[in-house]
Amino acid sequence: MRLGIIGGGANSEHEVSLASADSIASTAAANHDIIHLTIGRAGHWTTDRGDALAVDAAVRILRTCDVVFPALHGVNGEDGMAAALLTAIGVPYIGSDIGAGAIGMDKWVTKLIASELGIATAPGTLVRAGERPTATLPELPVVVKPVAAGSSHGVSFVDSAAEVDAAVIAAFEHDDRVLIEEAVMGREVDIAVLERSDGSLTVSPTLEIDLGGDDVFGTERKYGGTARFVVPANVSPATRAELESCARRLFRALGCRGIARFDFFVTDTRLVLNEVNTMPGFTAESQVPRMFGAMGMPYADLIDALIETAMARR
Known part of the structure; x- marks a missing residue:
């Protein structure tokens, strides 16, 4: 495949997205022809060599790709913007479409949908x-x-x-x-859903974030190398089944495609949805690849599974 990868983005998650895109590119290069583009903080496009690109030139390059992996986190990317661009130019892409990206990024609307599904959120x-x-x-x-x-x-x-x-x-x-x-006082436990090329869903093992006494899993803990991830999380079979059921229902109700991660708090009495990520962090050491790796799916295979699903949608 000629795989296009877009990293960066005009938002506060620019550096995180660069790391995801670089990791995907270095791994997928063993099996695919890689076209790597970057969106700068100010919205300008460049090649992997740092050469500036006009938007129309970037579009022409993307249209030569068999499929594109928009490894963009946050606004102006994950929120449906990247999906809108790629849909408009007719290029298959990995991840959720415009609507699911926009809804998943909107924590308020996500809360309303979760409530309709009977899934608890914080007041x-x-x-x-x-x-x-x-x-x-x-x-x-x-x-x-x-x-x-x-x-x-x-x-x-x-x-x-x-x-x-x-x-x-x-x-x-x-x-x-x-x-x-x-504030919800409970253990932070995440679970991810992978859409296969036949439309079936594979749910990952659970992952618990050990906060080490902190109240909030903040930016410094996420990317400072001090966070401890436990896979699988030490939860009861009943809690695991409930997490899986909630994740499947949210994936379908939000209209997610490809991959999504669902973050919950597990309290002594119930599950509480924290947030949804329709394009979660995607380095080899990120939560989602760790989760699927724990069930025997290497990082490269996870990338290829997403490519196959995107091509099947075409």
């Missing part, structure tokens, strides 16, 4: 730009976060009402809508 309130938090805040402590941002950028754990305004202002740096959610 919360939405604050829009120009508004101040109302008196009807969730019970403290709370987590304040942008509605559409990833990698924990702009997320704050707040245990004092006096700190809420400052946390909201910090979150507004990443989005014009902010969620204030009641």
Whole structure:
């Protein structure tokens, strides 16, 4: 296959996306012809050699590819933007389409859909730009976060009402809508779903994030090399079955394609959905490849499975 890979992106997850794209490219090069393009922080395109590309030139290159892996995390990419571009130019691509990408990136809308499915989410309130938090805040402590941002950028754990305004202002740096959610005290356990070329779904083993006493799995813990991942998570068979059922139902209800990761809190009494990632981090050491690796699917095979699914959709 001639595999196009897009990394970078005009957002706060630029560096994470570069790492995903580089890892995919170096691994897939053994079996495929790689075309590697990058979107800069300001939205400009370059080749893997750093040569500047006009958008129309980038489109012409992408149209020569059999399939494209848009390894873009966050807004202006994962949120349906990359899918819209690739759909418009008629190139098969890996991952969710426009609608699922947009919905999955919107934590508020995701909460509403999860609620309709009977899947619990943290009680919360939405604050829009120009508004101040109302008196009807969730019970403290709370987590304040942008509605559409990833990698924990702009997320704050707040245990004092006096700190809420400052946390909201910090979150507004990443989005014009902010969620204030009641903090859920539980273990953070993730699970992923892979769509096969025949449309069937394969669910990964669970993965637990050992926070080491921290309240929030923040950006520094995610990418500073100090996070500890436990695969499979030490959960009961009943909890594992419930996680798998929730993940399958969310994948279908949101209209996800290819791959998606679902992050939950496991408390003493229930599961609580934290968020959905329709284009999760994708280096060889990222959570999703670790999960599928634990069930005997090497990283290169996972990439090829996604390519096969994207080609089958064509």
